[in-house]
Amino acid sequence: MRRKQLKRINQKIATLFLICLISLAITGYTYSRWTDIITMLGTINTGSLKITIDNQKLIPDIGYSKTPDNKTVTISAEITTGWQIWVGITIKNKGTVPVTITYTLTASNHIEYEGYFRNETHFYGPYTTIPPQVWDDLNQTNLPPPPGEQTLPIDLPAGDKLVVWQKIRLQDPPPTSFTINIHSEYLGTLDPWQDWCEVIYYLRVRG
Amino acid sequence: MKPTNPKIFALIILAIIALSLTGYSYACTNGGIHIDCCYPTCDLKFIIVTTSDNEVEKNVAYVTAQINCAGDTITVCITNAYPCYRAYINYTIKNTGCKPVHFDTLTITNDHPEALEITTTNHTCIWLSSCETVKGTTSVHVLQPAKQNWKYTFQIKIGFSCQEGYPHTIGYWKNQFSEALCKSGRPQVPAATLDQYLTLINSQSKIFQFTGTTRNLRLQQALNILNIPYNAIMKDKLKAQLLALWLNYVAGWTDGYKVNGKTAWDIIQGSEYALLHNLTSDYGKWKDLCDQFNNLG
Numbered sequence: 001m002r003r004k005q006l007k008r009i010n011q012k013i014a015t016l017f018l019i020c021l022i023s024l025a026i027t028g029y030t031y032s033r034w035t036d037i038i039t040m041l042g043t044i045n046t047g048s049l050k051i052t053i054d055n056q057k058l059i060p061d062i063g064y065s066k067t068p069d070n071k072t073v074t075i076s077a078e079i080t081t082g083w084q085i086w087v088g089i090t091i092k093n094k095g096t097v098p099v100t101i102t103y104t105l106t107a108s109n110h111i112e113y114e115g116y117f118r119n120e121t122h123f124y125g126p127y128t129t130i131p132p133q134v135w136d137d138l139n140q141t142n143l144p145p146p147p148g149e150q151t152l153p154i155d156l157p158a159g160d161k162l163v164v165w166q167k168i169r170l171q172d173p174p175p176t177s178f179t180i181n182i183h184s185e186y187l188g189t190l191d192p193w194q195d196w197c198e199v200i201y202y203l204r205v206r207g
Numbered sequence: 208m209k210p211t212n213p214k215i216f217a218l219i220i221l222a223i224i225a226l227s228l229t230g231y232s233y234a235c236t237n238g239g240i241h242i243d244c245c246y247p248t249c250d251l252k253f254i255i256v257t258t259s260d261n262e263v264e265k266n267v268a269y270v271t272a273q274i275n276c277a278g279d280t281i282t283v284c285i286t287n288a289y290p291c292y293r294a295y296i297n298y299t300i301k302n303t304g305c306k307p308v309h310f311d312t313l314t315i316t317n318d319h320p321e322a323l324e325i326t327t328t329n330h331t332c333i334w335l336s337s338c339e340t341v342k343g344t345t346s347v348h349v350l351q352p353a354k355q356n357w358k359y360t361f362q363i364k365i366g367f368s369c370q371e372g373y374p375h376t377i378g379y380w381k382n383q384f385s386e387a388l389c390k391s392g393r394p395q396v397p398a399a400t401l402d403q404y405l406t407l408i409n410s411q412s413k414i415f416q417f418t419g420t421t422r423n424l425r426l427q428q429a430l431n432i433l434n435i436p437y438n439a440i441m442k443d444k445l446k447a448q449l450l451a452l453w454l455n456y457v458a459g460w461t462d463g464y465k466v467n468g469k470t471a472w473d474i475i476q477g478s479e480y481a482l483l484h485n486l487t488s489d490y491g492k493w494k495d496l497c498d499q500f501n502n503l504g
Contacts, residue, residue, distance in 0.1 A: 035367065038279045038365050040282075041280060043284050
């Protein structure tokens with residue numbers, strides 16, 4: 001019995017000794033090869049660039065159509081010599097970054113456009129709230145352009161609006177059955193990012 | 208039986224005192240006793256982080272950075288970024304452990320290099336002593352092809368390791384040389400290695416030249432310098448501590464350690480300059496600095 005007990009005790013001591021030995025070895029190894037890292041984690045969410053035609057006003061009001069995405073206003077008219085229209089639009093920066101607004105006017109037949117038509121375009125803003133003197137107060141009796149216009153390019157901060165007044169006038173008599181498409185395109189850019197909106201005129205000379 | 212017990216206890220106590228006194232006096236003649244209450248740990252932490260960007264007039268994009276509670280991670284968040292936007296994350300890393308830390312690796316993970324340019328200070332191969340700090344900057348540049356309404360991520364990992372060696376006292380080196388000369392015991396540093404160390408010191412030191420024709424002569428020469436008598440003059444004390452520091456230096460056990468902001472190399476240079484120019488008033492100062500450095504372990 002005594003021998004058996006002694007054997008058990010010896011086994012226990014040996015086990016404990018081995019455990020100590022192994023743990024010491026592991027501790028020594030980990031200490032001697034101690035390495036670690038520190039980290040920087042980054043998340044970058046990019047913004048968005050979007051411009052739309054927020055509002056429009058025609059003087060005289062001859063009617064228009066507008067796409068559901070508020071990108072294009074289309075005006076169709078039968079015209080005669082001396083015909084003119086003032087078209088006002090408000091361009092809103094609906095993105096999260098500021099944009100620079102520029103503008104181009106093109107016609108389906110540029111030479112004929114130059115020959116018969118005259119145009120003028122005036123820019124106002126940027127505004128967070130549009131003042132009535134550049135929008136609400138303007139009508140058939142109080143015609144544009146209002147004072148205080150800006151020159152392009154104009155920086156339009158996110159959420160702000162820009163007012164544009166454009167006059168198209170048929171100055172000289174064109175040939176009969178003359179038709180022309182005029183595209184007034186407004187471009188919002190921030191380096192390589194860009195967006196656009198436009199006013200299209202479909203004009204046909206009354207026979 | 209009872210009356211004999213106190214006598215035996217007294218004898219045992221006396222023996223213990225005598226032994227500890229012997230040990231203490233031996234330690235004193237071999238470089239003194241060094242008690243380090245600090246548990247040897249290795250740890251690096253981010254302690255400060257600030258951010259800035261390249262926006263001057265407009266404030267379109269935002270950058271924020273936070274250090275987690277453990278201090279091992281900075282989380283950077285940039286919102287409303289756009290092409291040409293550049294954010295800067297300025298951070299400070301501190302060695303909060305007791306041992307020097309070596310910057311081993313720098314890994315930048317950027318899955319969209321066409322849209323993001325990540326640059327960061329490269330700390331690789333530098334040492335950071337205990338309590339020392341180092342500053343760095345990470346730059347995040349949004350490039351032209353970056354998409355709108357997109358989420359990009361990046362990761363920077365700075366790998367580091369602990370200094371495995373540490374400076375040893377003059378006593379330690381005396382023992383190594385004594386044992387290498389077969390006077391007693393078994394050396395932890397083999398005789399051939401000690402001789403290599405002396406060769407390295409020969410090539411760099413302006414004070415020490417171990418010119419013995421045999422290895423034993425060279426080792427003996429070094430031991431003679433280390434083995435200064437108790438009443439030695441300050442110049443010899445300085446030379447003994449300086450040689451111990453040189454040995455620690457060539458053994459690679461001084462990397463990352465500093466005393467009063469001075470590296471081992473600074474102290475070696477200063478001590479040798481003082482010895483070369485007979486700046487006797489500085490001997491004590493440099494001896495103490497060498498001594499402190501040798502006792503850093």
